[in-house]
Amino acid sequence: MSDITVFAARKIITMDDNCPQATHVAVRDGRVLAVGDAGCANQWGPVRHDDRLQDAVLMPGLVEGHAHMMAGGVWRYAYAGFHDRIDPDGVLWPGSTDLNAVIGGLKDYAEGLNPDAPLIGWGFDPIFLSDARLNRSHLDQISTDRPIAILFSNFHLMCVNSKALDMVGYGSGTNAEGVIKGPDGTPTGELQEMAAMFPIMRRLGIDFRGLSQTPEAINAYAKVAQRVGVTTITDLFSSITDADVDVMLDIMGDDFPLRIVPALGVMGDPVAMADKAQALAARSTDKLRLGAVKLMTDGAIQGWTARMRWPGYVGGQPNGLWNTAPEMIHAICAEMQARGIQMHIHVNGDEAAEVSLDAIEAALRAHPGPGHRHVLQHCQMMDRDLFQRAAELGCCTNIFSNHIYYFGDQHVALTIGKDRAHRMDAARTATDVGVHYALHSDAPVTPLGPLLTAWCAVNRRTMSGAVLGARQCLTVDEALYAITMGAAYTLKLDGEIGSISVGKRADFSVLGRDPTAVNPMALRDVPVLGTVSGGQVHLL
Amino acid sequence: MKLPLTVIGGYLGAGKTTLINRLLAEDHGLRLMIMVNDFGALNVDASLIAAASEDLIALTNGCVCCTMGADLFLAIGDVLDRSDWPDHLVVEASGIADPAAIAQVALAEPDLAYGGIVTVVDAVAFDRLADDPQIGVQLRAQVDVADVVVVSKTAAGAWPARLTGTALDLATVALVAPLICGIAVGQVPDRRASHADYVRWQAAADTVFEKEELLAHLAARPDGLFRVKGYVAAPRGQVWEVHCVGRQMTVSVGKGPVGLVGIGLQGCVTLPEVDAWWNSGDL
Structure with a gap:
C-alpha cells in the first residue's frame, strides 16, 4: 500500500499565498507532501486516495495561543454558567439565565450523583444575572444533606450550601475576611478568594491541579480542542514537574490528536526558573513543546485588578494590583532574554503592558538577541503607541478578542468607559502597525473556539448586540490568518504548522462550510466536523 | 490541635530571607516548616543539613525548608495532610504579595491557627517605595495588615518616616523566634x-x-x-x-x-x- 495519502475536499483554504486554494492535499509521514488537484502528488509515486473529507472544507489546524488545560478537566463538574456550552463529549449544556434555572439545572444534575458525593459546579457568573446574589439558601433548595460548592467563572469565588459551611465550621464567629456575612451576621455562603475557599476545596476534593495534570484532564482537553478544530494549543501558566511531563508523554503519542505547548509559570528566582525551563525544553516531543515561560503581571479589568494608565477606572476604583512587582518583571525579562527563553507575559491593563515593554526593551539592550518573539498576552488596553513599541521590539501580541462579546457591555458601563472600551482589543491597530498577533479565548474563562474568537474580532458585537468600536474590526481573512499563521508565529511554530504548505505537519481543521463564504455574522456557526492531526483523521 | 501559620511579608530586598536565616539558626527547639519562594539567598550551614533535594532542605534540628511552587495553597494542604505536623508553619510571601491574602487561610481553615503577619520594612528604602506611584499602595498595605512590623537595615541610624505605627528595630531583637512563632506553654526554657x-x-x-x-x-x-x-x-x-x-x-x-x-x-x-x-x- 502506498505511503502517500491524497485527501480530497470540497475546498482547501491553505493560508499559504503560493497556493491559496486547492481541492486536494497529499500527506506522507504525517506531513504535507503536495497541495493542488487530484494529481498533485503523482510525481512522488503511487498514491492512495482518501475521500472521507470530500464534502468538507479544510483549513490549517486552528491554533489557540492562550488557553488553560483546565478547560478540559473542569467538565468533571456541573456547568452552571450563563451561556450555552458544549462539553468534551459534545453534549450541549444550556446556559442558565436566572437563578431558578441555575438551581433547577443543578437539581437535575444532583439526581445522577452518588448519594455520598458532593455537588460541585463551575462557570457561574453573577455579572450576567439580574437576580439576587446566589446564597446558601438557594443551594439548600438542592440539598441540605449533600455538600454543594459552585465555583464562579473566574475561579476566585464560590458559593456553598449550609452543609458545606457546617463541614468547615463557618459561622457567625468566623473572622476570615473572604467568608461573606449577611445582615444577620451569619455566612451567606459566598466565599471570596483562595484563603476562604481552601477549607471547602480541601474537604470536597476540589483541586485545580487535578483539573490539569491527569490523563483524564489531558484527554478531555484534546476532545474539547478537537470539537472546535484546534490541533495546537497552549497551557499558559503551569507548574510542570518532571512527573507531569511523564504523564503527558505517556498518553501524548502519535495517535494523540493535539499538540500542547505549556508555559512554565514563573514564581520566585528567575535564574532557577530559567534553569527549569531549559531542562523542560530538552524533553519536548512533536506533540509536547516545552521550554517557554509565562509571567503574570497584573490582574483582570472586570475584577478592577488590572493596572491602568491615566485616567484609570471609570468608577474611581483604585488602580489594580501587581502580581509581580515591576522591579521583578525587569529581573525576569533580563534573565529570560539572556538565556534565550521565550516569555508569554500577561498584560491586561495598559500600565502593565507599558512596564513589560520597558522591561523587554531594557533586557534587549543588555542582551541583544533577535528572534525572541516574546508575546504580550491579552493586550486588552494597548493603544497605538504600545502596539508600535511591541512591533519595534520584535514582540508578538495575543489579543483577547472574546472579551468584546462576553464583557464588552460591562467595560463600557463599569470598568474603563466608552472611549477606551471602543478601542480595546485593538486588532485593527495591531494590523496597521505591523505587529505579529494572534487572537485568543483564555479558555475556560471564555469558551474555546477560534472561529468564535475570529467572529468576535470581525464583528465586535457585545452580548447586547452593540458594536464595540467598528474601526477596530478585522476582515474575515485577517481573522482566519490570526487563528492559524498568526498564532503559530507567536509559538515559534510557523515553520511547522499554521498553513497547509509542503513540509508542514498535516494538521487540518475539517469544516462543514466555507468560513470565507458565509456571512461574517455566521462565522461562529460554521460547523466543525473534526480535525486531522499529523495526517490522522479525527472526525467527531 | 491546630497548626499555627505565620506569614512573613515585605518587599523585595526588605530582609525577609535574612529574618528566615536568623530563625533557622536560633536554638528555639521548634520543628518549623518554612515555605519560601526560592532557596536562592537561604544561608544554611552545610553541617546542619540532614537532607536536601531540588525543592526541600531538611535540617538536623527538625526544621524543614521547602519551595512552595506555583500553588501555595496546595502546598499548605499537603502539609496538613501529613501525619507528622511541624510545630509551626512559616510562609514567606512574595515581594509584592498581600500577606493577609495568605494569612486569612489560618482564620478560615479549622486545622490552622492564626500565627500572625510579620512584615519586614527596609529602613533605607521604605519611604521612597511607599510613595512609588506603581507599587506604593501595595507596599503600604503590607504594613497595614501586619501584626508585627520589623525594620531592617537600621545600622546607619535610618528609620522610615512613612512608618506611623509601632515597629521594632530588628537589630535590637536578639531572638526572632518568639516574634515569629510565639511561645507555647512549657515549651521554651x-x-x-x-x-x-x-x-x-x-x-x-x-x-x-x-x-x-x-x-x-x-x-x-x-x-x-x-x-x-x-x-x-x-x-x-x-x-x-x-x-x-x-x-x-x-x-x-x-x-x-x-x-x-x-x-x-x-x-x-x-x-x-x-x-x-x-x-x-x-x-
Whole structure:
C-alpha cells in the first residue's frame, strides 16, 4: 500500500499565498507532501486516495495561543454558567439565565450523583444575572444533606450550601475576611478568594491541579480542542514537574490528536526558573513543546485588578494590583532574554503592558538577541503607541478578542468607559502597525473556539448586540490568518504548522462550510466536523 | 490541635530571607516548616543539613525548608495532610504579595491557627517605595495588615518616616523566634524566654469565662502584648483554646491544660500592666 495519502475536499483554504486554494492535499509521514488537484502528488509515486473529507472544507489546524488545560478537566463538574456550552463529549449544556434555572439545572444534575458525593459546579457568573446574589439558601433548595460548592467563572469565588459551611465550621464567629456575612451576621455562603475557599476545596476534593495534570484532564482537553478544530494549543501558566511531563508523554503519542505547548509559570528566582525551563525544553516531543515561560503581571479589568494608565477606572476604583512587582518583571525579562527563553507575559491593563515593554526593551539592550518573539498576552488596553513599541521590539501580541462579546457591555458601563472600551482589543491597530498577533479565548474563562474568537474580532458585537468600536474590526481573512499563521508565529511554530504548505505537519481543521463564504455574522456557526492531526483523521 | 501559620511579608530586598536565616539558626527547639519562594539567598550551614533535594532542605534540628511552587495553597494542604505536623508553619510571601491574602487561610481553615503577619520594612528604602506611584499602595498595605512590623537595615541610624505605627528595630531583637512563632506553654526554657528583649507573661487562667466575655476581655489587652496563647476554663468543664496575635484573636473549644502565656516587647509593655489587665477580668 502506498505511503502517500491524497485527501480530497470540497475546498482547501491553505493560508499559504503560493497556493491559496486547492481541492486536494497529499500527506506522507504525517506531513504535507503536495497541495493542488487530484494529481498533485503523482510525481512522488503511487498514491492512495482518501475521500472521507470530500464534502468538507479544510483549513490549517486552528491554533489557540492562550488557553488553560483546565478547560478540559473542569467538565468533571456541573456547568452552571450563563451561556450555552458544549462539553468534551459534545453534549450541549444550556446556559442558565436566572437563578431558578441555575438551581433547577443543578437539581437535575444532583439526581445522577452518588448519594455520598458532593455537588460541585463551575462557570457561574453573577455579572450576567439580574437576580439576587446566589446564597446558601438557594443551594439548600438542592440539598441540605449533600455538600454543594459552585465555583464562579473566574475561579476566585464560590458559593456553598449550609452543609458545606457546617463541614468547615463557618459561622457567625468566623473572622476570615473572604467568608461573606449577611445582615444577620451569619455566612451567606459566598466565599471570596483562595484563603476562604481552601477549607471547602480541601474537604470536597476540589483541586485545580487535578483539573490539569491527569490523563483524564489531558484527554478531555484534546476532545474539547478537537470539537472546535484546534490541533495546537497552549497551557499558559503551569507548574510542570518532571512527573507531569511523564504523564503527558505517556498518553501524548502519535495517535494523540493535539499538540500542547505549556508555559512554565514563573514564581520566585528567575535564574532557577530559567534553569527549569531549559531542562523542560530538552524533553519536548512533536506533540509536547516545552521550554517557554509565562509571567503574570497584573490582574483582570472586570475584577478592577488590572493596572491602568491615566485616567484609570471609570468608577474611581483604585488602580489594580501587581502580581509581580515591576522591579521583578525587569529581573525576569533580563534573565529570560539572556538565556534565550521565550516569555508569554500577561498584560491586561495598559500600565502593565507599558512596564513589560520597558522591561523587554531594557533586557534587549543588555542582551541583544533577535528572534525572541516574546508575546504580550491579552493586550486588552494597548493603544497605538504600545502596539508600535511591541512591533519595534520584535514582540508578538495575543489579543483577547472574546472579551468584546462576553464583557464588552460591562467595560463600557463599569470598568474603563466608552472611549477606551471602543478601542480595546485593538486588532485593527495591531494590523496597521505591523505587529505579529494572534487572537485568543483564555479558555475556560471564555469558551474555546477560534472561529468564535475570529467572529468576535470581525464583528465586535457585545452580548447586547452593540458594536464595540467598528474601526477596530478585522476582515474575515485577517481573522482566519490570526487563528492559524498568526498564532503559530507567536509559538515559534510557523515553520511547522499554521498553513497547509509542503513540509508542514498535516494538521487540518475539517469544516462543514466555507468560513470565507458565509456571512461574517455566521462565522461562529460554521460547523466543525473534526480535525486531522499529523495526517490522522479525527472526525467527531 | 491546630497548626499555627505565620506569614512573613515585605518587599523585595526588605530582609525577609535574612529574618528566615536568623530563625533557622536560633536554638528555639521548634520543628518549623518554612515555605519560601526560592532557596536562592537561604544561608544554611552545610553541617546542619540532614537532607536536601531540588525543592526541600531538611535540617538536623527538625526544621524543614521547602519551595512552595506555583500553588501555595496546595502546598499548605499537603502539609496538613501529613501525619507528622511541624510545630509551626512559616510562609514567606512574595515581594509584592498581600500577606493577609495568605494569612486569612489560618482564620478560615479549622486545622490552622492564626500565627500572625510579620512584615519586614527596609529602613533605607521604605519611604521612597511607599510613595512609588506603581507599587506604593501595595507596599503600604503590607504594613497595614501586619501584626508585627520589623525594620531592617537600621545600622546607619535610618528609620522610615512613612512608618506611623509601632515597629521594632530588628537589630535590637536578639531572638526572632518568639516574634515569629510565639511561645507555647512549657515549651521554651526560662532562660531563653526571660531574655532581655521580651516580657514573658503567664497566668493560670482557671477563672471560667463565657465566650463573649473572654473575647471582650482579650480585646482589651495591652497593645505591646503581641502574642497570647493557651487554654482558658470554659463553662461545663470545657476549655477555650485561645490564639491572639496582633489585633487578631480566635477563641474556640479546645483540649488542653488551662494556662495562658503571652509575650510582649521590652519597652512596649510591662509585666505589671499585663497582670493588671488580666486580673481585671476576674469576676
